[in-house]
Amino acid sequence: MKKPVKVAITGAAGQIAYSLIFRVASGSMLGPDQPVILQLLDIPDALEKLKGTVMEVDDCAFPLVTETIASADPMEAFDGTDYALLVGARPRGPGMERKDLLEANAKIFSVQGKALSEKASRDVKVLVVGNPANTNALIAQSNAKKLDPRQFTAMVRLDHNRALSQLAAKTGSKTTDISKMIIWGNHSATQYPDITHTLVGEKAAVNLVDQEWVEKDFIPTVQQRGAAIIKARGLSSAASAASAAVDHMHDWALGTNGKWVSMGIPSDGSYGIKPGVVYGYPVTCANGKYEIVQGLSINEFSRSRMDATEQELREERAAIEELLK
Numbered sequence: 222m223k224k225p226v227k228v229a230i231t232g233a234a235g236q237i238a239y240s241l242i243f244r245v246a247s248g249s250m251l252g253p254d255q256p257v258i259l260q261l262l263d264i265p266d267a268l269e270k271l272k273g274t275v276m277e278v279d280d281c282a283f284p285l286v287t288e289t290i291a292s293a294d295p296m297e298a299f300d301g302t303d304y305a306l307l308v309g310a311r312p313r314g315p316g317m318e319r320k321d322l323l324e325a326n327a328k329i330f331s332v333q334g335k336a337l338s339e340k341a342s343r344d345v346k347v348l349v350v351g352n353p354a355n356t357n358a359l360i361a362q363s364n365a366k367k368l369d370p371r372q373f374t375a376m377v378r379l380d381h382n383r384a385l386s387q388l389a390a391k392t393g394s395k396t397t398d399i400s401k402m403i404i405w406g407n408h409s410a411t412q413y414p415d416i417t418h419t420l421v422g423e424k425a426a427v428n429l430v431d432q433e434w435v436e437k438d439f440i441p442t443v444q445q446r447g448a449a450i451i452k453a454r455g456l457s458s459a460a461s462a463a464s465a466a467v468d469h470m471h472d473w474a475l476g477t478n479g480k481w482v483s484m485g486i487p488s489d490g491s492y493g494i495k496p497g498v499v500y501g502y503p504v505t506c507a508n509g510k511y512e513i514v515q516g517l518s519i520n521e522f523s524r525s526r527m528d529a530t531e532q533e534l535r536e537e538r539a540a541i542e543e544l545l546k
């Protein structure tokens with residue numbers, strides 16, 4: 222049996238966590254042979270509710286869960302953490318844009334970045350789910366002076382999975398037939414779901430659908446999917462968000478075998494996106510590390526979409542600049 226690893230989940234009393242904790246505990250994220258210690262963090266007011274979730278974790282008698290800790294103190298919850306899933310933040314309600322969340326949620330991530338820097342494993346892998354995820358990841362990363370910036374990532378995997386599902390439906394294929402999907406940029410309405418390199422089986426996706434569908438249907442549907450779910454459910458997406466978080470960490474930790482996935486990562490100048498933002502890129506993962514897929518040709522349409530979503534991230538950054546020091 223492997224040595225247990227510590228998995229911290231914040232917002233542990235919330236609705237995404239109510240799905241995520243049980244997927245992690247069952248082995249979906251790190252594999253069926255990897256025991257886990259769950260470190261669950263929420264605010265003091267939510268601890269009573271979190272107690273109920275912990276009771277349910279106990280009642281599942283998961284073979285892989287060796288210990289469950291519930292806490293309202295990030296310094297306690299991140300002690301020795303190997304994998305941190307930062308979910309805890311206020312979600313968007315009907316009619317709100319992600320920008321509206323910036324101020325409310327930004328401070329959470331400066332506190333948690335500092336705590337991770339002090340207490341987590343030196344190899345911790347951090348995924349930020351709480352919105353606005355890219356800029357929150359930037360805040361956490363900037364406040365974690367003792368960790369490598371590359372240890373901080375943001376979730377655009379839900380957008381990636383949504384894009385797979387839309388294209389599969391349109392082309393009458395299965396999501397598993399589709400490869401080389403890309404989400405560039407921000408997890409927001411400016412994101413650019415790019416199918417110019419995508420294959421459906423052996424065929425180029427651009428030859429199976431027309432550009433009008435891409436521009437008028439596919440891209441807006443993926444960009445607006447979060448809002449559509451909020452409208453339909455009265456609550457933001459939860460089970461699908463948890464599933465995407467599991468996919469993101471699974472692939473980062475265990476590798477993608479050459480498959481492309483999309484991750485929000487610190488920009489390094491690749492594809493003309495200057496350093497200083499956390500930007501969605503196509504990556505492959507191996508040996509616990511991700512690498513940006515390099516050398517892709519970028520047409521004029523893609524360039525303008527990629528620049529627009531970068532611009533939004535720069536504006537978000539400007540709004541919270543003082544939290545980056």
Ligand SMILES: NC(=O)c1ccc[n+]([C@@H]2O[C@H](COP(=O)([O-])OP(=O)(O)OC[C@H]3O[C@@H](n4cnc5c(N)ncnc54)[C@H](O)[C@@H]3O)[C@@H](O)[C@H]2O)c1
Pocket residue numbers: 231232233234235236237238262263264267308309310311312313329349350351352353354376377379380408457458459462
């Ligand atoms: N990146 C994505 O693709 C994606 C998808 C869906 C939702 N989200 C975002 O995920 C976040 C959580 O969504 P939810 O539906 O689970 O919300 P929720 O309101 O059900 O749960 C949020 C939880 O976070 C807790 N919390 C607040 N401040 C905290 C802090 N400082 N430390 C620890 N916990 C704290 C709250 O008490 C609550 O229990 C929201 O910001 C939402 O917009 C992101």
Ligand SMILES: O=C(O)C[C@H](O)C(=O)O
Pocket residue numbers: 312313352379446447448450457458
């Ligand atoms: O859109 C939202 O605010 C929720 C979430 O980020 C989503 O994409 O479902």
